[in-house]
Amino acid sequence: MTRLAGCPLCDGVGGVLVARTPKLRVIRAGEDATRFPAFYRVVWDDHVPEFSQLPRADRQHCMDAVVLVEEALRQHLRPHKVNLAALGNAVPHLHWHVIARYPWDSHFPAPVWAAPQRDVAVDRVRALADALPALERSISEALRRLAD
Amino acid sequence: MTRLAGCPLCDGVGGVLVARTPKLRVIRAGEDATRFPAFYRVVWDDHVPEFSQLPRADRQHCMDAVVLVEEALRQHLRPHKVNLAALGNAVPHLHWHVIARYPWDSHFPAPVWAAPQRDVAVDRVRALADALPALERSISEALRRLAD
Numbered sequence: 001m002t003r004l005a006g007c008p009l010c011d012g013v014g015g016v017l018v019a020r021t022p023k024l025r026v027i028r029a030g031e032d033a034t035r036f037p038a039f040y041r042v043v044w045d046d047h048v049p050e051f052s053q054l055p056r057a058d059r060q061h062c063m064d065a066v067v068l069v070e071e072a073l074r075q076h077l078r079p080h081k082v083n084l085a086a087l088g089n090a091v092p093h094l095h096w097h098v099i100a101r102y103p104w105d106s107h108f109p110a111p112v113w114a115a116p117q118r119d120v121a122v123d124r125v126r127a128l129a130d131a132l133p134a135l136e137r138s139i140s141e142a143l144r145r146l147a148d
Numbered sequence: 149m150t151r152l153a154g155c156p157l158c159d160g161v162g163g164v165l166v167a168r169t170p171k172l173r174v175i176r177a178g179e180d181a182t183r184f185p186a187f188y189r190v191v192w193d194d195h196v197p198e199f200s201q202l203p204r205a206d207r208q209h210c211m212d213a214v215v216l217v218e219e220a221l222r223q224h225l226r227p228h229k230v231n232l233a234a235l236g237n238a239v240p241h242l243h244w245h246v247i248a249r250y251p252w253d254s255h256f257p258a259p260v261w262a263a264p265q266r267d268v269a270v271d272r273v274r275a276l277a278d279a280l281p282a283l284e285r286s287i288s289e290a291l292r293r294l295a296d
Contacts, residue, residue, distance in 0.1 A: 050230055052218040063211055070200040081240055082198055085233035089249055089257035092229055101237055109237035111261040 002046040009093040010047050019140040021147035023058065024065055026139055028132070029097075035120050036112055037129040038077055038100035040139075042066050049092040061146075062096070068142045069098045076135040077128060083111065100128070150194040157241040158195050167288040169295035171206065172213055174287055176280070177245075183268050184260055185277040186225055186248035188287075190214050197240040209294075210244070216290045217246045224283040225276060231259065248276070 003010040015027030018040070029039040042065045048054060054062065070082045079100035086096050101108055104124055106116045151158040163175030166188065177187040190213045196202060202210065218230045227248035234244050249256055252272055254264045 050218065050222065051232060052215045052222065052230070056212075059211060059215065060208060063207060064204075067200045067207065070198065074198065074200065081235075081237050082200070083233070083235045083237070084199060085231070085235070085259075087229075087231045087233070087259055089229050089231070089259070111233075111235055111237070111259060113259040113262045115263065 002048070004047040004093070007047055007093050008091055009043055009095060014043055014095070015041060018136045019143040021061070021065065021143060024062060026065065026069055026143060028136070032112070033129070034125065035106050035116075036099055037125055037132060038073060038079070038135070039112075040069050040073075040098045042069060042096040042098065044094040048094045049088060051086055051094060054094070062094075064146055065143060066096045066098060068146060069139055072135055072138045072142065073098065073100045076131055076138060080108070085111075150196070152195040152241070155195055155241050156239055157191055157243060162191055162243070163189060166284045167291040169209070169213065169291060172210060174213065174217055174291060176284070180260070181277070182273065183254045183264075184247055185273055185280060186221060186227070186283070187260075188217050188221075188246045190217060190244040190246065192242040196242045197236060199234055199242060202242070210242075212294055213291060214244045214246055216294060217287055220283055220286045220290060221246065221248045224279055224286060228256070233259075 013027055015029045018026040018028055024042055024044050027041050029041050032039055073079055073082055077100045080103050081101045083099040083101055099112060104121045106118055106120045110117060161175060163177045166174040166176055172190055172192050175189050177189050180187055221227055221230055225248045228251050229249045231247040231249055247260060252269045254266055254268045258265060
């Protein structure tokens with residue numbers, strides 16, 4: 001595996017591990033859970049900065065995993081919109097953000113990285129958080145089928 | 149073609165048209181050109197909100213186009229990082245942002261949607277803008293090969 005010393009996504013899992021294939025892992029990003037509990041990342045295991053540096057078959061595998069997480073979010077959480085992003089300015093190790101968004105959330109319709117638009121709706125955030133165990137079982141099962 | 153009345157990406161091109169295939173188009177997003185001249189979008193022609201709603205072959209075609217734009221940015225502009233995102237909170241019609249980022253840009257390392265970190269480096273922005281015609285010829289040629 002290609003690793004870069006000092007890279008937080010080479011040195012650690014980067015969040016709560018939900019599932020993995022031999023090439024990538026799905027994690028729940030815990031650092032913003034009070035505002036965005038349904039915030040997942042598909043992290044490529046090898047240290048690769050840019051998506052276009054992956055061979056096409058690996059890109060397809062990566063996006064199949066991103067889509068699988070998006071589909072699970074849509075099925076379990078009925079988001080108003082799903083946000084996908086591979087930025088990597090701070091941590092240039094390929095990872096896709098997959099985030100369930102709602103008109104009531106603190107930032108909607110702005111991206112989660114913009115300024116908040118309103119207070120956090122604590123009860124709605126809690127309801128989402130309650131749905132995560134079933135969601136994550138679905139992600140885990142679907143990723144296992146993808147890896148087969 | 150699936151169109152939604154009132155959707156700005158169904159009613160118009162959405163920017164400066166760079167190239168197209170029978171299913172998608174690449175546009176330059178002009179609205180933030182004084183800060184991010186190398187800001188492109190791959191817009192799916194049909195009105196589809198979520199990436200996971202596309203069939204797998206269409207998703208692959210879409211990401212092949214995104215990658216082709218990313219590769220052209222890397223080759224012509226040597227960005228420090230490329231940012232990819234499909235958000236669609238404001239305009240829920242599938243479009244991928246593909247943005248060249250640099251440590252000197254007004255927002256780096258924050259996403260372009262976050263608060264600025266510093267003043268715009270006018271000379272560097274102008275140098276990037278000067279490189280866009282050659283870049284866009286490359287994108288156009290590569291997209292034509294993809295569509296063949």
